[in-house]
Amino acid sequence: MTVGLTAATTSFMGDSYTFLDCPGSVEFAHDMRAALPAVDAAIVVCEADEKKLPQLQIILRELEELKIPRFLFLNKIDRASQRIRETLAMLQPASRVPLVLRQIPIWKGELIEGFVDLALERAFIYREHKASEVIALQGGDLDREKEARFSMLEKLADHDDALMEQLLEDIQPPRDAVFDDLARELREGLICPVLIGAAARENGVLRLMKALRHEAPGVAETAKRLGAPESKDALGYIFKTLHSQHGGKLSLTRLVAGHLDDGATLQSSSGGAGRISGILAVNGAYDTKRASAEAGDTVALAKLDPVKTGDMVSGGKTQPAALVAAEPTSAVLAISVAATDRKDDVKLGQALMRLHEEDPSLLIVQNPKTHDTVLWGQGEMHLRVASERLRDRFGVKVTSHPPAIGYQETIRKPITQRGRHKKQSGGHGQFGDVVLDISPLPRGDGFKFAEKVVGGAVPRNYIPAVEEGVVDGLTRGPLGFPVTDVQVTLTDGSYHSVDSSDLAFRTAARVGLNEGLPQCQPVLLEPIHVVEIVCPTDATAKINAILSARRGQILGFDTRDGWSGWDCVRAMMPEAEIGELIVELRSATAGAGSFTRQFDHMAEVTGRAADQIIAAHQHAA
Structure with missing residues (x-):
C-alpha cells in the first residue's frame, strides 16, 4: 500500500510527463488533496470489485469538486469475470458524470485477449510486455464494436448538438471530430473516459499514454483553473513539502507559467519570500540539479523556507493570489x-x-x-x-500510549466545612481559618467562588488567597480527577494579627476543600461527544451495532446529502469509547467510512463502570 506521494518524470513520444502516485487509502488522502491542483489530469486506477466502489466514489467526488479532468483505468482486466457492460453499470453510481467506455475487450472463450479502441476503430491483441498487435475484427466482435461505439457517441452527443444531428441522420462523424469531442468534454469535466488493461502485464498502458498525449489538457488549462494571471513571470504551485535529516527542506512544485532560474527570489501567497537554493529534477532521489525550469515542469525547490504546501509562488514583484487550501479531514x-x-x-x-x-x-x-x-x-x-x-x-x-480521557468529578450534596491551618515553630507562626460552603452547580457551569464574610472575620486582603487555595484543591478531587460544577462560598473564619498570611489562608482553604469534598457524595463525570458517521448504506446496520456496543446513544440517521448509496448516522458517545472507533468503522465499511465528533457535555458514570475507571486511574498514578 502506498503511504505517501511519490513523483517520477519520464518521456513518451518526445514529450515529458511527470506522474504523481497518490495514496489511495483514506488515511493518507491529504497528499492526494494537496497534489490535485497541480495536475493536468488524473488517472484513477480501479478494479471490477463492487466492495471497493465506495472508495472509488470518494476519490471521484474529490476530483469532481476540484474540476480535475479524469480518466478511469479499469485494471486487471485479464481477471475479469463479467462483461464490460455489466462492469460499467456497476461503476457508474460512483461518478456524477457519465463513464464513457473508450475500449471494449476482445474475448476468446472465457479469457480476454485484446481490446477494441472505439474512437480509433481499431482492434488489438495483447502481447505481454510488448506493444499490442493490430488485427482485423470479424463476426460478432465487429457487431459488438459497432454497438459499443454508438453508445459512446450517444454520450458525447449529449454535449454536442452537431454530433446528435449526425447520429439521428445515421451519418458517421469524422474520426478527428470524435477525438475533439473526447478532449473537450474531458477538459470541461462533462465525461470520464474509461480505458481497460492489465498494468502488471503492461497491457493497455501504451494506449493510456496515447490517450493522455492526445486528449488530456495541457498546463495552460491548469494555469487557468488555478486562476493564474497572464504574465511572463514564473508562477508555481507547492504541492508537497519534504524534510530530510541532512538535506534540508524540499518544496515539490509544479510550474504552471513562465521560466524559473536557479537562485531566483520567489514571492509566496502566504506572505513570505525566499531565494531558491537549487532546482532539482523530480526523479525519486531528488539529487539531479537543473539550471532552470519551464512552464509544465515539476521540480523540487531546495531550502525555500518561507513557503508551505498549498502556496502559490511567483517570480514577480507582487504577491500571488492564494488558492483555497485543501483542508485536512478531521483527525480520528x-x-x-x-x-x-x-x-x-x-x-x-x-x-x-x-x-x-x-x-x-x-x-x-x-x-x-x-x-x-x-x-x-x-x-x-x-x-x-x-x-x-x-x-x-x-x-x-x-x-x-493511548491519550488520557478528560474525566472529571463533581458533587451531589452541599456541606459546610471548616479549614484550619496552624503551625508554630518559633518566631512567626502560620495561622489561617476559613469556613466554606461547598455546593453543587448545574452541569456545565464549571467553578464559581463567592464570599459572604461579615465583620472582618477574614480580612479582605486574604480573600484572593482563599480562592487560590480552593482552586488548588479542585485540581484533584477525592476520586482522583479535577472537580467541576462546584460553588465554594467563604462565609466565616478567623485570623491572627501576626501569624496570618496569604500562604496560611491558601493552605487553610485547600485543607477545608480536601476535607469537605469526600462528604459531598462525589460522582465521576465523563465527556460525551456527538458523533456523525458517514458510511455506505449497506454498512449502516453494522454501524448501529458498533455504536450500541460502545455505549452509543443513536440520535437518528438520514441519507447523506448528495451521495447516492450513503447514510449519515448521528449518535452520542462517551469519549472513552471513541478512541478506536475508526478501526471498527473502517473494517465494517471496507475502509470507506469516516466520522467527525464534537464535545457536547459531561455525564455521570456510576456503578461498576465508575469503579473500574477510578481504580485504573489510581493504579496509573
Whole structure:
C-alpha cells in the first residue's frame, strides 16, 4: 500500500510527463488533496470489485469538486469475470458524470485477449510486455464494436448538438471530430473516459499514454483553473513539502507559467519570500540539479523556507493570489508520544513540527493537564508510519500510549466545612481559618467562588488567597480527577494579627476543600461527544451495532446529502469509547467510512463502570 506521494518524470513520444502516485487509502488522502491542483489530469486506477466502489466514489467526488479532468483505468482486466457492460453499470453510481467506455475487450472463450479502441476503430491483441498487435475484427466482435461505439457517441452527443444531428441522420462523424469531442468534454469535466488493461502485464498502458498525449489538457488549462494571471513571470504551485535529516527542506512544485532560474527570489501567497537554493529534477532521489525550469515542469525547490504546501509562488514583484487550501479531514485517532530517551525531547518537538509541515493532516496537541504530547492522525497505519518516520528520518525513537480521557468529578450534596491551618515553630507562626460552603452547580457551569464574610472575620486582603487555595484543591478531587460544577462560598473564619498570611489562608482553604469534598457524595463525570458517521448504506446496520456496543446513544440517521448509496448516522458517545472507533468503522465499511465528533457535555458514570475507571486511574498514578 502506498503511504505517501511519490513523483517520477519520464518521456513518451518526445514529450515529458511527470506522474504523481497518490495514496489511495483514506488515511493518507491529504497528499492526494494537496497534489490535485497541480495536475493536468488524473488517472484513477480501479478494479471490477463492487466492495471497493465506495472508495472509488470518494476519490471521484474529490476530483469532481476540484474540476480535475479524469480518466478511469479499469485494471486487471485479464481477471475479469463479467462483461464490460455489466462492469460499467456497476461503476457508474460512483461518478456524477457519465463513464464513457473508450475500449471494449476482445474475448476468446472465457479469457480476454485484446481490446477494441472505439474512437480509433481499431482492434488489438495483447502481447505481454510488448506493444499490442493490430488485427482485423470479424463476426460478432465487429457487431459488438459497432454497438459499443454508438453508445459512446450517444454520450458525447449529449454535449454536442452537431454530433446528435449526425447520429439521428445515421451519418458517421469524422474520426478527428470524435477525438475533439473526447478532449473537450474531458477538459470541461462533462465525461470520464474509461480505458481497460492489465498494468502488471503492461497491457493497455501504451494506449493510456496515447490517450493522455492526445486528449488530456495541457498546463495552460491548469494555469487557468488555478486562476493564474497572464504574465511572463514564473508562477508555481507547492504541492508537497519534504524534510530530510541532512538535506534540508524540499518544496515539490509544479510550474504552471513562465521560466524559473536557479537562485531566483520567489514571492509566496502566504506572505513570505525566499531565494531558491537549487532546482532539482523530480526523479525519486531528488539529487539531479537543473539550471532552470519551464512552464509544465515539476521540480523540487531546495531550502525555500518561507513557503508551505498549498502556496502559490511567483517570480514577480507582487504577491500571488492564494488558492483555497485543501483542508485536512478531521483527525480520528490519537496517541500520546514521548521520546524514548529524554535527551531527545527538544529534538522530538522539532521533528514533529517538520512532520506536520509535510503532512498537515497530522496534528500535534499539548495536553495542558497531563503535559503529554498528543499526535492526532487519520488511523492506525497513518500514526504508525508517522512514528516510523520520526525514527528513520529524524533519528528520534518514541514510545506511545493511548491519550488520557478528560474525566472529571463533581458533587451531589452541599456541606459546610471548616479549614484550619496552624503551625508554630518559633518566631512567626502560620495561622489561617476559613469556613466554606461547598455546593453543587448545574452541569456545565464549571467553578464559581463567592464570599459572604461579615465583620472582618477574614480580612479582605486574604480573600484572593482563599480562592487560590480552593482552586488548588479542585485540581484533584477525592476520586482522583479535577472537580467541576462546584460553588465554594467563604462565609466565616478567623485570623491572627501576626501569624496570618496569604500562604496560611491558601493552605487553610485547600485543607477545608480536601476535607469537605469526600462528604459531598462525589460522582465521576465523563465527556460525551456527538458523533456523525458517514458510511455506505449497506454498512449502516453494522454501524448501529458498533455504536450500541460502545455505549452509543443513536440520535437518528438520514441519507447523506448528495451521495447516492450513503447514510449519515448521528449518535452520542462517551469519549472513552471513541478512541478506536475508526478501526471498527473502517473494517465494517471496507475502509470507506469516516466520522467527525464534537464535545457536547459531561455525564455521570456510576456503578461498576465508575469503579473500574477510578481504580485504573489510581493504579496509573
